[in-house]
Amino acid sequence: MPDDTHKALLELAKDAAREAGEAVLSIYEKGSFDEYQKADDSPVTSADYLANDIINQRLREATPDIPILSEENKHAGLHERKHWDRYWLIDPIDGTQEFIARSGDFAINIALIEDNRPVIGVIFWPPGQTMYYAVKGEGAYKHCPDEEKRIRVRKLEDPHQSVVMIAISRRQSRQKVISRLSAKRVYQTLPLGSCSLKSCFIAEGKADVFMRLGVTGEWDTGASQCIVEEAGGSILAATFDPLTYNQRHTLENPDFIVLGDPRVPWRDIVQYE
Template identity: 80%
Template sequence: MPDEHPHSELLELAKTVAVEAGEAVLKVYDKGDFDAYQKEDDSPVTSADYLANDIIVKRLSDATPDIPILSEENKHASLEERKDWPRYWLIDPIDGTQEFIARSGDFAVNIALIENNQPKIGVIFWPPGQSLYFAEKGKGAYKSSPDGEEKIAVRKLDDPKNSVVMIAISRRQSREKVLGRMCAKRVYQTLPLGSCSLKACFIAEGKADVFMRIGVTGEWDTGASQCIVSEAGGSIAAANFEPLTYNQRHSLENPDFVVMGDQRVPWKDVVQYNDFVNPHRN
């Protein structure tokens, strides 16, 4: 592994770039002056996504020309090209594009460093909330906001087997659909939020306990979140509780997944998901 870029420097770089891109996106968001399009998979994308992508790719390429970049908004290298990458940047320029368009404020910039097929660094910037979440594997998870910088951790439930569980759910997802996949013996509260990464960050800082994502996502949707949540004492796994994988399949599509807080909770009993779909695992 080349030693030209210590992880501490790469983390600071990712933080700086995420904020720079996020501030540029926020200016567009505040003016409401952007164009929206539909991609081939029918997911939305905007001129703000492309603006953020251009900023992130240029800044990372200039600073670390030896580290490849895999971004949602760029053409993706084939598995044959990327399978031997020892590490690479994994980027989602705007996670929550639909929320950006709907003006809910629930969108974020995601930058992860994947090393040996696992997230090593995770950075998520929430522009409307002026909040930067970040982590380096083995060094803990942190949040920087106008109130200062603090180490964050998942919420510890008083009684892991019986306490009320706070579920982060999509603003556009049926509450009944989510609760229908949870153990009927538990008591739940719900917290509506937009992007996947913000739900994960809220779990990492103890504002929610669990989040299940049902539907199409890419590896860029979980890379930064997984590092932050794990360092905060939680975990992210496929909905059948198998580990998520990075850069090991032809497809970059994730299976349905679940983000979990307090690891003392028997999550396999709480999350009762029987129609798991695990796409393109080969």
């Protein structure tokens, strides 16, 4: 079991994610929200801001000594952040475009980072009332209305020959994704929305690999990384280098890949360059 501190912080994160998720779901079902464009031209909605306010309030009330880094907050500079040995990392709504498009593929992400590594990950999918969560060293879990279970990445029958299931964005060309992979394997594709839900599908064995090309932030991978790693997989930069947290002036991630079965020769399959 997690130590008492991590157990309490996990429950706090789950409660905050669920409360924010229920508020977001109410807005989603009514279809009444305001949409804006951020400086980088990415969309944000009044639902994102509401979720952010709820999560920030809950975490600050319970853990006033732990800093918060959220996509929708003003970001402290590295000169301040480098002194943080522990902090919350939040994406209030991962999949804002999917929320706007009404695909249902959006999630609430909360991670706890300690010593520059995710040690708690919580991802709540409001439309499915489903919570994915993990604590470092304690395994990954999925809780939905009819079950709660430990989850693990799928073990391929033959790591060198079996068909590989690729999670791809609903807005991404299947051919573009396949072109980045070795022609020596056979692939199937599974279209999904948010980055974190694709990662969760790999963690629970519904897909085997996901490559994300394009701009993301550290909040897009923090919770997912803890969950995927505890399920037996990995999240790495597309160059197969480790992702970093709170160690650079920029909070942008490099292109990254989410990998399932570690027995698969992924370096031979993923053709990044």
